[in-house]
Amino acid sequence: MSTVTEPTTALIDPEVFAGRVHIDGEWVPGGGGEIASVEPATGETLAMVGMASPEDVARAAEGAARAQREWAAMPHPARAAVLRKAAQLWEAHAEEIMGWNVREVGAIPPLAGFALHVTAAECYEASALPSAPLGSILSSEEPRLSLAQQIPVGVVGVISPFNVPLILGIRAVAPALALGNAVLLKPDPRTVITGGVSMVRIFEEAGLPAGVLQLVPGGADVGEAMVADPRVRVVAFTGSTRAGRAVGELAGRHLTRAHLELGGNSAFIVRHDADVDKAVNLATWGAFLHQGQICMTVGRHIVHESIFDQYVEKLAAKADSMHVGDPAAGQVHLGPLIDEVQRDRVHTLVQDAVAQGATLAAGGTYENLFYRPTVLANPPKDAAAYCDEVFGPVASVVSFATDDEAVALAADTDYGLSLGIVTADALAGYELATRIPSGIVHVNDQTVNDEANAPFGGVGASGTGSRHGGAQANIDAFTETRWITMRREPGQYPL
DSSP states (O other), X not given: OOOOOOOSSOSOOHHHHBTEEEEXXXXXXXXXXXXXXXOTTXXXXXXXXXXXXXXXXXXXXXXXXXXXXXXXXXXXXXXXHHHHHHHHHHXXXXXXXXXXXXXXXXXXXXXXXXXXXXXXXXXXXXXTGGGSOOEEEEOOSSSSEEEEEEEEOSEEEEEOOSSXXXXXXXXXXXXXXXXXXXXXXXXXXXXXXXXXXXXXXXXXXXXXXXXXXXXXXXXXXXHHHHHHOTTEEEEEEESOHHHHHHHHHHHHHTTOEEEEXXXXXXXXXXXXXXXXXXXXXXXXXXXXXXXXXXXXXXXXXXXXXXXXXXXXXXXXXXXXXXXXXXTTTSOOSBOOOSOHHHHHHHHHHHHHXXXXXXXXXXXXXXXXXXXXXEEEESOOTTOHHHHSOOOSSEEEEEEESSHHHHHXXXXXXXXXXXXXXXXXXXXXXXXXXXXXXXXXXXXXXXXXXXXXXXXXXXSGXXXXXXXXXXXXXXXXXXXXXEEEEEOSSOOXXXX
């Protein structure tokens, strides 16, 4: 049981990190200049943050490789203590960091609180990794001891996105550190404070040695430099499928292991026997939480024809009743989209779907970056709002007549991240799920779920098969396997 005490001073001071990156334990001017961290709800500049250059990445990788050797050599209880302390600090500074999350990311307070909960949980889970069994004894046909040993990869690059920067950064940072690696962290330039500065400060206060966690925010050139640097042996990337393909291609050229957690367009099947009100409650959360800016968001609502009209009517009514506004100014259901580029993309997808024949049952309008929750009924199957990842608060609803048709509709996508099925017969729901490629399945729940001890990842265009979360998945992700044999006497060979 952890003891959380109220901090007496702020953890994050913009005057300290303004225009700077964090290399070898020091806040230094970034070679890529500086940009404003902008509050999407108001357009206000929250702070100036530093951008790294490719040269900064090389310097950070060199320092990380140096620091990693001493960090990995520390007794495992010492590394575990740092992770436990970090978890306690996330809890102690939750209110402050939640404030940054709400203002910089546009998260509503309940989501910001959930992100802090998961972030602390990731560190608690990771604190058990230093003492986990890191190998096995193998059978051998020779008179020798044969071992398989898991050893740190060395330096891990973590590239995290803007939408849920705490969770999607810490789930790689914490286990990588716990297993004896150093980390180069590149958060999205739009959310550097929440997704980068807060992590550096937490681990500094937790006692992580200087240089073991380096902060190098930046654009594509910084990401490319990280993937190409020979000292970075593993890259954990979370982001769009388009960007993930580029990361994977570059990693392949440099023989860098790449763990890619990519986009999704999750299906939500509502069978004939489902309770419509309960299904709509789940769908509202799954489709509109965080303005739909979540990779697991319910994009395709596949509803039995017998309850289709009722479902659309109730989901549209729920969407129309939701409050959209500044999450820092009062209680709202949806905050702002991250920027104008994303807003305009979402709106174009909605308008195009309506032009192609979809019925606009709710939403489809915006003010500034605040986009109304939107329901599209019967969009064409080739409408981008239905078949692509929208990353906005848009629910596309289509009907099906048989379970076989529902399976065909759900499986008709390149993505395969998360799947939700609502039914009075949970076993029937599970049987449906076995026929639909997906890395995550929730029967009688919506698609947006996360737990620190659960393996998370997708198939197809949603990922390359790697997983975040759970001891074995994390060990597999952030260690190398080494075969070791030992003989009492040197072996004799016939040549």
